Amino acid sequence: MSSPHALILPYPAQGHVIPLMELSYCLIERGFQITFINTEFNHERISVGSILDEAKFIDGIHFVTIPDGLEPEEDRHNFGRLTTSLTTVMPSFLEELMRNKAVKFTCFIADINMAWAITIAKNAGLRTAAIWPAAAGVLVTLLSIPKLIQDGVIDENGTPMKKEVIQLNPGMTPTDTSNLPWYFLHDEYTQKIMFNYMIANNQATSYAEMIICNSFEMLEKPVFKEMPYILPVGPLHNSFESIRDPNLCYFWSEDKQCISWLNKHPANSVIYVAFGSITIFNNKQFQELALGLELIGRPFLWVVRPDMTNKSISCTYPSGFEERVADRGRIVGWSPQQKVLKHPAIACFISHCGWNSTIEGVRNGVPFLCWPYFVDQLFNQSYITKVWKVGLSLVPDENGLISKEEVRSKVEELLKDRDILARSQALKNFSNISVMEGGSSFKNLNKFADVMREI
Structure with missing residues (x-):
C-alpha cells in the first residue's frame, strides 16, 4: 500500500510558511509524503544560497511553485493587492496540479487564510483540512464576524461602530474593538478587500473535514472548551524529532x-x-x-x-x-x-x-x-x-x-519579576507535556493524521 500524500498550501507570507513546514515534518514522521506549494516569488527568496538551489526535494518534502500574479517588483506587503491577485491567478494552477495523474494526492491541507482553495480540492476528490497558524482565540473572532455585525458591534465593512471592549464567549480574552484583526490598515479600500476575503475564507473553511491549530490545550483552554471542533496540535516545532536541522523555508539567510x-x-x-x-x-x-x-x-x-x-x-x-x-x-x-x-x-x-x-x-x-x-x-x-x-x-x-x-x-x-519567570517555566512544562506521548497535542496530531490518510 502506498504512503498517504498530502498537498499543503500556506498563505505566501513568512509567518504562515514556517508553521505549515513544521506540520509537514510532523506528517512525515507519521508516514506521509508531502508536496508543499510556494509562490514562485517566495521560492526564489528561499532558494538563494540554500540547498533549494540544486533540488526541489528536501527531507522528504517535494516543493512545487505557483505564480502569485504580481510582478517581481510589486510590494507583497500590500495585502489587498496580493490577496486579490492570489484568488484570480492561483485556482487554475491548483486545479491542474490536483488533477495531475502522475501524482496521486490523498489529502489537501490549506492555511485558513487560503481556505478558498478547499472547494477546488473537494471537487478533485481529496480529503480536506484547514490549519490556523495563529492563536485559536483570533480564529474565534473571525468566525464571529456575522454575530458582530448582527449585534451592531461592527458595520458590514468591519469598521467598529464605537470603541468598546467585547467578550465573545465566557472565559475568553476580552477584545478592544479598535484591535480587531482586520481593523488595522488605516486604508478603507484595503480593509474592505481583506474583510471580505476573511468572510469568504470563513465560509470555505466549513468545507474542511478537520480544523487544526498551532496551539495547545492548556494555552487557550476556554477557546477549546467553547470550540471543540478546533484541534490544537502544537507547539508544532516540539512535535517532530527525526530532523535535527529542519528546513523551514526562511526568506532571509540565517546567521548561524x-x-x-x-x-x-x-x-x-x-x-x-x-x-x-x-x-x-x-x-x-x-x-x-x-x-x-x-x-x-x-x-x-x-x-x-x-x-x-x-x-x-x-x-x-x-x-x-x-x-x-x-x-x-x-x-x-x-x-x-x-x-x-x-x-x-x-x-x-x-x-x-x-x-x-x-x-x-x-x-x-x-x-x-x-x-x-x-x-x-x-x-x-x-x-x-x-x-x-x-x-x-x-x-x-x-x-x-x-x-x-x-x-x-x-x-x-x-x-x-520572579512570578513572571516562574509562570514562564510553568507554561514551558505544559507545552512539553502536550506533545509527549499521551499528551493532548500528541493525540490530536495522531487523530488528524489518521483521518487524512484514509482514502
Whole structure:
C-alpha cells in the first residue's frame, strides 16, 4: 500500500510558511509524503544560497511553485493587492496540479487564510483540512464576524461602530474593538478587500473535514472548551524529532554564527530582540530602540532585517552606537530563532508578538517584552501580559514613541519579576507535556493524521 500524500498550501507570507513546514515534518514522521506549494516569488527568496538551489526535494518534502500574479517588483506587503491577485491567478494552477495523474494526492491541507482553495480540492476528490497558524482565540473572532455585525458591534465593512471592549464567549480574552484583526490598515479600500476575503475564507473553511491549530490545550483552554471542533496540535516545532536541522523555508539567510556567540555568554544574560518578517520602523523609533539597548548595559542579540526600515527613509544607527556596543551586542539580518530561544543564555525576548514568536517563546520558557505592530499581535499581547502573565508591555509616550528609558526600565522590571519567570517555566512544562506521548497535542496530531490518510 502506498504512503498517504498530502498537498499543503500556506498563505505566501513568512509567518504562515514556517508553521505549515513544521506540520509537514510532523506528517512525515507519521508516514506521509508531502508536496508543499510556494509562490514562485517566495521560492526564489528561499532558494538563494540554500540547498533549494540544486533540488526541489528536501527531507522528504517535494516543493512545487505557483505564480502569485504580481510582478517581481510589486510590494507583497500590500495585502489587498496580493490577496486579490492570489484568488484570480492561483485556482487554475491548483486545479491542474490536483488533477495531475502522475501524482496521486490523498489529502489537501490549506492555511485558513487560503481556505478558498478547499472547494477546488473537494471537487478533485481529496480529503480536506484547514490549519490556523495563529492563536485559536483570533480564529474565534473571525468566525464571529456575522454575530458582530448582527449585534451592531461592527458595520458590514468591519469598521467598529464605537470603541468598546467585547467578550465573545465566557472565559475568553476580552477584545478592544479598535484591535480587531482586520481593523488595522488605516486604508478603507484595503480593509474592505481583506474583510471580505476573511468572510469568504470563513465560509470555505466549513468545507474542511478537520480544523487544526498551532496551539495547545492548556494555552487557550476556554477557546477549546467553547470550540471543540478546533484541534490544537502544537507547539508544532516540539512535535517532530527525526530532523535535527529542519528546513523551514526562511526568506532571509540565517546567521548561524550567532549561536556560537550565545555560547560565550552565561545563562539568562542576553536580551533577544526580533520583530518578525513584516514590522517596519521609522528612523526616530529605530534609533530610540538602539539607544535603549545600549542603556540596558546587558548583552543583546538584535535581528535587523534588510527591509525592516521605512523604504522612503534610510534608517541609521545612532552615531557611534555600533562601536560603543561592539563588546556586548550582536546585530544579525535573520536568526535561527527556534535555536536562539532554546539557548540557556537568553534572558528575555523583546518581540512584536507574532504567533510564531509567541509560541516559540512560550515553549522555551522565555519571558516577553511586548511591542506589537498590527493584526493579531495586539491580541497576543493581551494573552502574554493579562492572561498567561509571562511578560510586560512597552508603552509609547504621548507622541507614540517607545523611549529608550521605557526599554531600559521595562527590561529591568521584567528580569526582577520572579512570578513572571516562574509562570514562564510553568507554561514551558505544559507545552512539553502536550506533545509527549499521551499528551493532548500528541493525540490530536495522531487523530488528524489518521483521518487524512484514509482514502
